Amino acid sequence: MLSLNENFPEYAVPGAKQVRFEPYADNGGSVVAIAGDDYAVIGADTRLSTGFSIYTREQKKLFKLSDLTVLGATGCWCDTLTLTRLLQARMRMYEHEHNKAMSTPAVAQMLSTMLYYKRFFPYYISNVLAGLDAEGKGCVYSYDPIGHCERSNYRAGGSAGAQLQPLLDNQIGLKNMQNVQEAPLPREKALALLKDVFISAAERDIYTGDCIYILIITASGIQEEKFQLRKD
Amino acid sequence: MSFMGDLMNPAPLWHNGPSPGAFYSFPGNATSLRPTGHTVQDFRAHSATPITTTTTVIGLRFDKGCVLAADTLGSYGSLARFRDCNRLQKVNDLTLLGAGGDYADYQYLRDIIEQKIIDEQCIGDGLQLKPKSLHCWLTRVLYNKRSKMDPLWNNYVVAGVQDGEPFLGSVDKLGTAYEDATIATGLGAYMATPLLRDATEKGPLDEESAKALVRKCMEVLFYRDARSFPRYQLGVVTSAGVTVEEPVELKHDWSLAHMIHMK
Numbered sequence: 001m002l003s004l005n006e007n008f009p010e011y012a013v014p015g016a017k018q019v020r021f022e023p024y025a026d027n028g029g030s031v032v033a034i035a036g037d038d039y040a041v042i043g044a045d046t047r048l049s050t051g052f053s054i055y056t057r058e059q060k061k062l063f064k065l066s067d068l069t070v071l072g073a074t075g076c077w078c079d080t081l082t083l084t085r086l087l088q089a090r091m092r093m094y095e096h097e098h099n100k101a102m103s104t105p106a107v108a109q110m111l112s113t114m115l116y117y118k119r120f121f122p123y124y125i126s127n128v129l130a131g132l133d134a135e136g137k138g139c140v141y142s143y144d145p146i147g148h149c150e151r152s153n154y155r156a157g158g159s160a161g162a163q164l165q166p167l168l169d170n171q172i173g174l175k176n177m178q179n180v181q182e183a184p185l186p187r188e189k190a191l192a193l194l195k196d197v198f199i200s201a202a203e204r205d206i207y208t209g210d211c212i213y214i215l216i217i218t219a220s221g222i223q224e225e226k227f228q229l230r231k232d
Numbered sequence: 233m234s235f236m237g238d239l240m241n242p243a244p245l246w247h248n249g250p251s252p253g254a255f256y257s258f259p260g261n262a263t264s265l266r267p268t269g270h271t272v273q274d275f276r277a278h279s280a281t282p283i284t285t286t287t288t289v290i291g292l293r294f295d296k297g298c299v300l301a302a303d304t305l306g307s308y309g310s311l312a313r314f315r316d317c318n319r320l321q322k323v324n325d326l327t328l329l330g331a332g333g334d335y336a337d338y339q340y341l342r343d344i345i346e347q348k349i350i351d352e353q354c355i356g357d358g359l360q361l362k363p364k365s366l367h368c369w370l371t372r373v374l375y376n377k378r379s380k381m382d383p384l385w386n387n388y389v390v391a392g393v394q395d396g397e398p399f400l401g402s403v404d405k406l407g408t409a410y411e412d413a414t415i416a417t418g419l420g421a422y423m424a425t426p427l428l429r430d431a432t433e434k435g436p437l438d439e440e441s442a443k444a445l446v447r448k449c450m451e452v453l454f455y456r457d458a459r460s461f462p463r464y465q466l467g468v469v470t471s472a473g474v475t476v477e478e479p480v481e482l483k484h485d486w487s488l489a490h491m492i493h494m495k
Contacts, residue, residue: 020280021280021281021378021381021383023381023383025408027408050408053421053422055402055408055410056410058412059410077408077410078375078407078408078409081371081409082407121379
């Protein structure tokens with residue numbers, strides 16, 4: 001690094017504006033994942049945008065990592081592409097080495113390690129990992145960009161994450177309610193709730209919209225579903 | 233006292249790290265904790281800023297292939313400096329590549345791609361680089377350059393036909409990549425995309441209507457984009473192969489201009 005002012009004072013022209021290179025972009029998008037007793041559902045919108053323009057209305061942001069694990073990733077799309085490629089390669093290496101597929105908690109731990117490896121030039125992604133654990137129970141793991149990992153039963157992430165999480169806290173976590181009884185969440189209710197929260201997100205967040213791409217993970221396989229959102 | 237270094241502006245503890253007594257500053261973060269007015273430039277980075285630039289590339293997918301269009305102007309800031317910058321490249325019989333942004337960075341990568349194709353032909357097994365492979369390769373090249381904070385300041389649009397299906401994809405200087413039926417880079421994202429999406433949402437296009445639509449977009453862009461030019465090239469890729477036509481002159485009519493009064 002050379003400093004202009006000290007070594008080349010005549011080059012530091014006040015008023016001359018330079019385009020500074022910014023290695024990160026905010027490409028928006030939201031993910032919601034809900035885990036039940038024997039299933040996990042995860043949905044992400046399909047809008048890929050930058051600033052006030054939409055790159056494409058049909059970008060899938062869910063990555064099927066195995067028959068039991070799905071990753072939803074939003075944020076800086078170029079980082080997402082890179083991280084998911086690397087993740088898929090490392091899962092294949094694990095499979096060749098151990099002759100079995102990686103379990104969801106193992107993928108969750110590896111993802112955390114891979115994110116922290118880039119601590120000082122992070123992948124600017126909000127990741128939500130959903131799947132079934134070794135006992136066949138649904139699980140959701142959420143991350144911050146530098147690798148903090150937490151297991152939970154429901155999580156919203158991405159550009160509308162902060163708007164959706166309180167709604168999930170109330171409807172699934174039964175927070176701020178009196179005289180409620182905890183009951184296992186049926187799959188149909190989780191799916192309906194997921195669609196509802198995305199409809200609300202699309203009303204308020206310009207980076208969320210167009211369509212939701214939903215994956216339903218059960219022991220018998222991964223089901224796909226699409227749901228239209230507002231396109232403006 | 234030069235042996236003591238610059239005491240007021242100590243070097244960072246490690247590459248891109250915090251200076252002693254300062255907080256870590258993320259790359260590209262404007263809120264740098266260095267003294268104000270202290271400009272730092274790494275002279276190893278050759279394109280921290282674009283110099284000779286080109287504007288929009290338009291890409292449109294139709295039922296049997298893709299059309300690309302781009303004008304031939306190389307701008308030097310607001311100066312219309314170079315008037316014959318072709319930036320549609322026939323990669324092979326399957327793939328057409330269009331580029332916008334810094335022209336020198338494009339020429340650098342174009343030469344590398346041309347050499348890749350020659351190497352491939354020398355193997356002589358008849359295999360060809362496919363559009364999706366080129367698109368993926370560009371993603372990696374551009375992402376690696378951006379990670380070194382030395383980007384190739386370009387937008388690339390890859391058009392082609394793979395396994396009988398038309399392919400249209402884009403990559404920007406960060407390595408952000410996506411596929412879509414309509415792609416317009418630069419100012420075209422704001423002015424051509426709405427026209428293109430409107431047409432594609434009404435149903436599949438054939439080659440002639442796709443070409444006509446792209447020509448219309450080039451005209452609209454010429455009227456409004458101050459860095460555009462009336463000479464442009466149009467390229468088409470179908471399963472029959474790639475054709476890049478010679479630059480054509482856009483017909484423009486400014487006879488209405490005297491009626492527009494800006495207040």
